Amino acid sequence: MISNSLPQSLIDNPLLSQWIAFDEPGRVRVGSGRVEIGQGIVTALAQIAAEELDVTFGQVNLVSGQTDFSPNEGFTSGSYSIAIGGASIRLVCAEVRSLFLERAAEKLGCKANELSIEDGRFFRAGKDTGMDYWAIAGDVALDRRASGTAPTKLPSSYRVVGKNIPRVDLPAKVAGAAFIHDIVAENVLHARVLRQPWRGARLVALDESAVRKAAKAPIEILREGNFVAFMADAEINVMRAAEAARSVARWEGGEPLPDNAGTPDWLKAQVARDRTVETGLKGRTEGKVFSARYSRPFLTYGSIGTACALAQFQDGALKVWSHTQGPAVVREWLARALSLKASQVSVFHRQGAGAYGHNTADDAAFDASFIALRHPGRTVRVQWSREDEFSGAPLSTAMAIELRAVLDHDNKPADWTIEIWSPPHAQRPGYNGNSNFAGAEALPNAPPLNEVGDVPDERGGGATRNAYAIYDLPRHRLIHHMLPKVPLRTSSLRGLGAWANVFAIESFMDELAERAGEDPVTYRLSLLSDPRPRRVVETVAQMSGWFESKTLGEGRAHGFGFARYKNIAAFAAVVVEIEVDEEICLKRVWCAADAGLVITPDGARNQIEGGIIMGASFAMKEQIRFKDGRIAAAGWDDYPILRFSEVPEIDIRLIDAPNEAALGLGETSVGPTCAAIGNAVARALGKRIRDMPLTRERIMTTLLAE
Amino acid sequence: MSKGCDLVVNGRSVHVDADEATPLLAVLRDELNLRGTRFGCGTEQCGTCMVLIDGVPDFACTRTVESAAGKSVTTIEGLACNGALHPLQQAFLDEQAGQCGYCLSGILISAAALLERNKRPSRAEIVEALDKHLCRCGMHNRVIRAVQRASAAMAGAAA
Incomplete structure (x- = not known):
């Protein structure tokens, strides 16, 4: 059942006028605080608006992430954009449609239920009344609180929702310039910032003459505390300067990391x-x-593009262009960090390369803004280097997880304990009252950092995300060791703690099934009474021929993994087929998912498949190491991710559930994929690897440990 | 000695003033305002900067402009012909082969070179041609299908 209670975004932005306007003939402007990060959200939200308003998809101008025009919805994260942001737009548009129908009926001297709307035009008994949204927009006051009580469309009548509308952002992306990096600005000043190698590092020496020489053109050097920026009219010169500075800068103090971090x-x-x-x-x-x-x-997080931002300070107003995931939050925290009023700052979202969590976009926005305040009138453009992306970005944190079960006489868990050691998974701007901008930390008199906490369980948890197993467990104990003193900006990467917890829980389920002498899927089904998750598990088993193909031959195996993301979002069950020699070769993947009502099925498949590939990359390849106190990765050679030659064929089935609420699905397939790979490797090798990533090195160590 | 060098970019002769050690990528983006070719790593490890130099895919991030002097350079902006999308661009739209899209310019360039020398590549041949490109969003399979679709469309058009 789809609930019509007010979603959080509508509680935070209660006026209809914060969401919608008819200020352009023939087009309706619908605002959203959710931003495009590669997931297709702008297209999906416009579909919801078009559906409820009875306008065409093309008549919707979805204005996303512009702080002067869009509602404040915090960060685009947690797979909330459809479930919360989309639900808000749905209720707003339904209510606006009702208000306009009432007004039109008054004018026409008829009843509202005699009228219908097509492409924004109002019809009575099948005849065009000549009236449309725009003609009467001046007579309908939208500065009123949304009630959330207007009737919404029945899913069975949907014309736009549930259809594969092509992504609105893709044509520009196959043709050329489409990103924040490509904005052509007047009077631009290019800048690069030297980053601290670890938290609190003090710059004790910088050979500025060597840096100027390397730049090969005159540059300006801005130094305030440990914040150092290089500026010039041409980007190439500041790139050269920053590269030279990185190698000649000498740092001391602070909190360098040990190699075993x-x-x-x-x-x-x-x-x-x-x-x-x-x-x-x-x-x-x-x-x-x-x-x-x-x-x-x-x-x-490893975005393929590096962070970029532009900022311009003029007449007391700071304009910032950023690919941040939280324009309204960044606006507030930029103002605080720069001693401005929030009303002086506007943040305009522009698209960057894919964002899978808290990346360096916000840091670049700070860098550009800080420099812009010192160069009024110039448009300051900052772009990060690849080296800085690896060494200066927030990190998704390491975790240790222990599972203990007391088994009953049927070998089923009668008592279950999960114990987690982890720093927090969220240090975005504003979290814990810290600005969390890398540049702000480097300034003289930077405010002391407040002690950090993790995302509370009621908001999905950070380290505890998906720590509660979905199975029927009579007694459950969670022991959470939150590690607040780790000197790193540990923050959000797709799924936060979920995929490690799902890896642990689903590995453990396979281990319990093995002890019980049962098939792992059969064992899980015996602990799943709810028909909805059962259907997902059974569907993927059927798709993959799980029960028909128990042995695949030497070094080959199937593996299974299942979860419901955050225990409230979409369900996903994954089966992988692998072959292990010295390395793991991922041959096939099958996934069944139940996300309730799906707005754009093709977009949903794209997200689920992307999550599978990212999950496989996490589980098999990815690891940040430390050396000499700092992150030991400068480029992709030091941090391999899954490549074309390693990507398997993938078969996805979306379970049809249009009458159920739309469930966030962007992060749901990651954890089950990690788990399925771990379980397949255990079945293929006959020995289990419990530490990710499952690299060749670990496979060899495990096999040699006989 | 005159500063800069001459090259042909997307069929047009251009003279650029940048010093000879300037990366071709910087010249394309900043001097010629062709911003579809992207900076990703600067070290030939990701493929976002891929261009054709005399028809062969190469990394514009490390090639100096001097090394391209007198040669013909094709960027993503040069794939479309008389305003009509290249069949690959159309196929990528038809397959919705994109999420963030940052890697697409480079991939399209490598795919165009592949189809130029191999009209009907197998999946394995497509993978081999694109393996130097990184995609973090995970739309590899859509890209492969799009290249296959374009290959079929181009074969149909030629028949």
Whole structure:
């Protein structure tokens, strides 16, 4: 059932006029705080608006992430954009449609239910009344609170929602300039910023003459504390300057990282804030105990493009162009960090390369803004280098996870404990009251950092995201060791803690099934009473021929993984087929997903497939290492990701559930894919690797440990 | 000695003033205002800067403009012909082969070179031609299908 209670975005932005306007003839402007990060959201949200307003898709001008015009919806994250942002637009547009129908009926001297709307024009008994939204827009006051009570369309009557509308942003992207990097600005001043190699590092020496010489043209050098920027009229000169500066700068102090940072031993040695959450039956259960330890390393988000921002300060107003995921939040925190009023700052979202979490977009916005304040009238353009993307970006944190089960006489878990050691998974601008801009931390008199917390469980959790297994467990204990003192900006990467928890839980389920002598899928189904997840599991088993192909031959195996993202978003079950020699070769992937009502099925498949490929890359390849106190990765050779030659054929089935609420699906397939790969490797090798990534090195070590 | 060098870009003769050590990518983007060719890494590790130099895909981020002097350079802006999309561009739209799209310019360039020398490439041949390109969003399979679609469309048009 689709609920019509007010979604959070509509509580935060209660006026209809914050969402919608008819100020351009024939076009309706619909605002959204959700931004395009490669997921197709602008297209999907416009579909929802067109559906409820009875206008064509082309009549909707979706204005996304422009702080002067769009509602404040925080960050585009957590797979909330359709479930919360889309639900808000749906209610707003339905209500606006009703208000206009009432007004039109008054004018025409008829009842509202005698009228219908097509392409924005109002019809009575099949005849065009000559009236449309734009003709009466001046007579309908939209500065009123949304009630959320107007009738919305029935899914069975949908014309636009559920259709594969082509992405509105794609034509520009196959033709050429389409990104923030490509904006042609007047009076531009190019800048590059030297980044601290670790948190709190002090710049003790910088040979400026060497930097100027390397630039091969006159440059300006701005130094304030440990913030150093190089500026010139041509980008190539500041690129050269920054590259030279990186090699000649000498740093001391601060908190360099040890080489073993991120290993389970290191995590467990950190200062911890502990809590325990017990649910289900009280007390303890006696029986056979089985336990296992899993881990994941530090990762980076690895956008293919580097961060870029433009900023211009003139007449007391700061304009910022950014590919941030949270324009309204960044506006507020830029103002705070730069001692401006929020009303002096406008942030205009422009598209960057794919964002999979808290990347360097916000940092670049700060860099450009800080420099712009010192160069009024110039349009300051900052772009990051690839080296800085690896060494200066927030990190997705390493985690250690232990699972313990007390088994009953049927080998089913009667008592279940998950124990997690992890720094937080969210340090975006504003989190914990810190600006969290890399550049701001480098300034003299930078405000001391408030102690960090993690995303609370009621908002999906960070390290505890998907820590609660979806299965029927009579007694559940979560022990969370939150590590607040780790000197890194550990922040959000697609799924936060979810995929590591799903990897651990689903690996553990396979291990329990093996002890019970049962097929892993059959074992799970015996612990899944809810028909909805059962259907997802059964569908992928059928698609992949799971029960018909138990043995695939030497070194080959199927593996299974399942989760419901955040336990409230979309369900996804994944089966992989792999072949292991010295390395893992991913041969095939099958995925069944239930995301309720799907707005754009092709877009949903694209997201689910992208999540599968990213999950495979996380599980098999990715790891940030540390050396000499800093991140030991300068380029993609040091941080391989899945390539064309490693991508398997993928078969996805969306389970048809149009009468169920739309569930966030952008992150749902990552965890089940990681788990399915881990389980397939265990079946193929006969030995389990519990630490990601499942590299050739780990496979060899595991096999040699016989 | 006159500064700069001459080259042909998307069929047009141009003289550029940049010093000879300037990367071709910087000249294309900043001097010639052809901004569809992208900076991704600067070290030939991602493929976003791929252009054709005398018909052969190469990395514009590390090639100096001097090394392209007298040669013919094709960028993403040069794929379309008389305002009509190249069959590959159309096929990428038809397959909706994109998420963020940042890698697409480079991939389209390599794919165009592939179809120029091999009208009906197999999946394995497409993968081999594109393996130097990174895509983080995970739309590899759509790209492969789009190249196959373009190949079929071009064969149909030629028949």
